[in-house]
Amino acid sequence: MANLQQxxxxxxxxxxxxxxxxxxxxxxxxxxxxxxxxxxxxxSVYHQPQTAAEVKRAMMxxxxxxxxxxxxxxxxxxxxxxxxxxxxxxxxVYFCGFTSENSFGGWSYLINRxxxxxxxxxxxxxxxxxxxxxxxxGGVETMLLTHKDDxxxxxxxxxxxxxxxxxxxRDGAARIGIERVIVGEDPFALDDDLLVIPxxxxxxxxxxxxxxxxxxxxxxxxAWSPGRKTLTAFRSVAWxxxxxxxxxxxxxxxxxxxxxxxxxxxxxxxxxENMKQHLERCIAWMKTRN
Ligand code: SF4
Numbered sequence: 001m002a003n004l005q006q007x008x009x010x011x012x013x014x015x016x017x018x019x020x021x022x023x024x025x026x027x028x029x030x031x032x033x034x035x036x037x038x039x040x041x042x043x044s045v046y047h048q049p050q051t052a053a054e055v056k057r058a059m060m061x062x063x064x065x066x067x068x069x070x071x072x073x074x075x076x077x078x079x080x081x082x083x084x085x086x087x088x089x090x091x092x093v094y095f096c097g098f099t100s101e102n103s104f105g106g107w108s109y110l111i112n113r114x115x116x117x118x119x120x121x122x123x124x125x126x127x128x129x130x131x132x133x134x135x136x137x138g139g140v141e142t143m144l145l146t147h148k149d150d151x152x153x154x155x156x157x158x159x160x161x162x163x164x165x166x167x168x169x170r171d172g173a174a175r176i177g178i179e180r181v182i183v184g185e186d187p188f189a190l191d192d193d194l195l196v197i198p199x200x201x202x203x204x205x206x207x208x209x210x211x212x213x214x215x216x217x218x219x220x221x222x223a224w225s226p227g228r229k230t231l232t233a234f235r236s237v238a239w240x241x242x243x244x245x246x247x248x249x250x251x252x253x254x255x256x257x258x259x260x261x262x263x264x265x266x267x268x269x270x271x272x273e274n275m276k277q278h279l280e281r282c283i284a285w286m287k288t289r290n
Contacts, residue, residue, distance in 0.1 A: 025105025117141025146219025201245020223265025
């Protein structure tokens, strides 16, 4: 619950505000860029919502904030935000919202597959409103974990839905009781439309998941940079090895995808050809950052 006494001075006057507990995960500025902005090392409200659509976006950010740092002085129906999640992205892919502080506000996604069971990629907060809505969509059959930083409430989801979990051994999968432990660096198919591609770099056991040769769930390996208008990686958080991360990025050149859906950073959609060009630019840029 945001605290009005701790309202950041960077907020414009009015109803919605961010307080001093903000951890600068950028979820709000990505979900509602017309209302929230990153003003440095935290986010604040730079434009108060004027329309019903803007109020809804602000409420979506409010329920998705991992630290409860967004508040409003006027009364709003929380269901404006709650009922918007999981939020449709494209085809049968959804963004879960409700990010967790345990994964620093990392984004998670749900594939709503009626034939083979739903897939949850990384972990949202185990919020009862979200869990109920996921249950209504068929629950979770499999949970795919890109790396150890974004596993948040994996145990609670496993207990709730009895789903299996998939994670790489080098990120400590066996230690935390993961059912299907990925070994080595060779890509392999989990089923006919879901591929696991090990991408060490951010962590030793980082992997990305390619769905239908269209959706690439990238964890903290790869994201869109709205500033540079191309794909990017995060040099300052390459905890394991930046040269390894470059090598892992080069491996992705052999795959087709239209969507990049990251844990941190912006998602992006483009043609396969354009994505390939962006990936090449990203790799060239990474090589200048050694
Ligand atoms: S979502 Fe919350 S923690 Fe993340 S940047 Fe916005 S106010 Fe800060």
